[in-house]
Amino acid sequence: MPATKRLIVHLMTGFLLLTGLPAAAEIFKYKDRSGNVHFTDKPMKKGSGLRLLWRSGSDPRFGPVSRINTGAMKRNQVRYAGMINSVAKNTRIRPELLHAVVRAESAYDPNARSSKGAEGLMQLMPATASRYKVSDSLDPEQNLKGGALYLRDLLKMYDSDLMLALAAYNAGENAVKKYDNQVPPFPETQNYVRKVIKFYQQNRLSGSYMAVR
Numbered sequence: 377m378p379a380t381k382r383l384i385v386h387l388m389t390g391f392l393l394l395t396g397l398p399a400a401a402e403i404f405k406y407k408d409r410s411g412n413v414h415f416t417d418k419p420m421k422k423g424s425g426l427r428l429l430w431r432s433g434s435d436p437r438f439g440p441v442s443r444i445n446t447g448a449m450k451r452n453q454v455r456y457a458g459m460i461n462s463v464a465k466n467t468r469i470r471p472e473l474l475h476a477v478v479r480a481e482s483a484y485d486p487n488a489r490s491s492k493g494a495e496g497l498m499q500l501m502p503a504t505a506s507r508y509k510v511s512d513s514l515d516p517e518q519n520l521k522g523g524a525l526y527l528r529d530l531l532k533m534y535d536s537d538l539m540l541a542l543a544a545y546n547a548g549e550n551a552v553k554k555y556d557n558q559v560p561p562f563p564e565t566q567n568y569v570r571k572v573i574k575f576y577q578q579n580r581l582s583g584s585y586m587a588v589r
């Protein structure tokens with residue numbers, strides 16, 4: 377069987393489906409000679425005709441796992457699940473994905489603030505908030521709408537390449553462009569992409585994103 381046929385995950389219109397990968401697996405991103413992008417949980421051998429673009433890995437440079445109040449996170453997940461699901465539907469983004477981004481960005485804390493100035497559930501920077509007409513980034517619904525629209529625009533910009541869209545959401549579009557439309561080699565960004573995809577996988581497999589009481 378040709379190597380490309382063994383790749384268990386591929387890009388689909390609008391979103392990346394990763395149901396075939398176990399939650400803890402490494403993820404490899406390849407490009408074939410025709411320019412098509414593929415994902416797999418196994419490294420491909422030399423001579424397969426595929427060029428390695430990115431590998432998630434479990435490098436210690438990605439930094440320690442952040443400590444969060446899991447009890448508060450679960451309460452907020454239940455509190456905002458309906459709103460997140462509604463915004464996802466209205467912006468045509470899978471709710472599993474939007475929940476994954478919210479969890480990675482703020483652990484569902486609507487009052488989260490970063491040292492760089494990002495705020496709210498989806499950690500909007502002031503320039504991004506202004507771009508999407510978000511007048512109050514600490515208003516959960518405004519924040520979610522602005523972040524979801526930005527994520528949707530990034531998915532369109534990168535032809536549904538979820539990894540690049542997430543990398544741009546974290547590091548900025550210019551950073552992705554600077555590194556020839558690849559995930560920038562920043563430990564923070566690579567860890568972020570890996571984390572969101574892991575949460576996305578878990579959500580799709582468990583349905584926990586619905587946060588039913």
